[in-house]
Amino acid sequence: xxxxxxxxxxxxxxxxxxxxxxxxxxxxxxxxxxxxxxxxxxxxxxxxxxxxxxxxxxxxxxxxxxxxxxxxxxxxxxxxxxxxxxxxxxxxxxxxxxxxxxxxxxxxxxxx
Amino acid sequence: xxxxxxxxxxxxxxxxxxxxxxxxxxxxxxxxxxxxxxxxxxxxxxxxxxxxxxxxxxxxxxxxxxxxxxxxxxxxxxxxxxxxxxxxxxxxxxxxxxxxxxxxxxxxxxxx
Numbered sequence: 001x002x003x004x005x006x007x008x009x010x011x012x013x014x015x016x017x018x019x020x021x022x023x024x025x026x027x028x029x030x031x032x033x034x035x036x037x038x039x040x041x042x043x044x045x046x047x048x049x050x051x052x053x054x055x056x057x058x059x060x061x062x063x064x065x066x067x068x069x070x071x072x073x074x075x076x077x078x079x080x081x082x083x084x085x086x087x088x089x090x091x092x093x094x095x096x097x098x099x100x101x102x103x104x105x106x107x108x109x110x111x112x
Numbered sequence: 113x114x115x116x117x118x119x120x121x122x123x124x125x126x127x128x129x130x131x132x133x134x135x136x137x138x139x140x141x142x143x144x145x146x147x148x149x150x151x152x153x154x155x156x157x158x159x160x161x162x163x164x165x166x167x168x169x170x171x172x173x174x175x176x177x178x179x180x181x182x183x184x185x186x187x188x189x190x191x192x193x194x195x196x197x198x199x200x201x202x203x204x205x206x207x208x209x210x211x212x213x214x215x216x217x218x219x220x221x222x223x224x
Binding site for chain 2: 045048097100
């Protein structure tokens with residue numbers, strides 16, 4: 001998990017609360033993304049960014065916002081948390097599309 | 113959306129046995145990646161494949177990028193208890209801008 005840092009590691013939210021999952025990488029990677037992982041499932045793409053100032057939706061974007069004001073940071077915002085957003089969230093980065101992708105260690109989110 | 117079919121879902125083997133798992137897709141992929149995930153951790157890259165027909169080894173692990181570009185397999189030889197975990201295949205479809213599609217994982221259990 002070289003150079004991709006996620007915080008917090010664990011979080012419990014009440015339904016309707018908002019929060020931001022932080023992701024930072026120090027490898028000067030252009031591409032960053034957020035995935036969620038649910039039991040028995042592979043990882044599913046939420047949002048991604050191919051460079052500062054550029055973001056786009058993945059497979060499951062509803063309920064999440066992102067921004068990419070710098071190359072290093074790619075925060076994921078939950079505006080009004082729902083129990084369906086209980087999951088493990090992984091941030092990832094790669095130098096350019098087509099290269100090896102590196103994952104953070106994950107953020108365990110529970111919405112009650 | 114695009115899907116990867118990964119099989120088997122789970123395997124229970126004896127230490128020393130060889131293991132084989134595979135992924136198939138309905139569409140062409142430019143890159144195939146194999147990850148291992150242990151409890152409480154993010155996925156860790158095992159092998160990356162970039163060319164159709166490519167066969168790559170990493171210690172006791174061997175993976176191949178299928179010649180049709182729609183499949184890949186991972187073999188583990190002479191399994192040991194620390195091989196326990198969930199193995200995911202992931203592919204980068206053509207034009208995906210680096211986004212990965214994941215299989216649902218193969219859970220490997222190794223009996224000493």
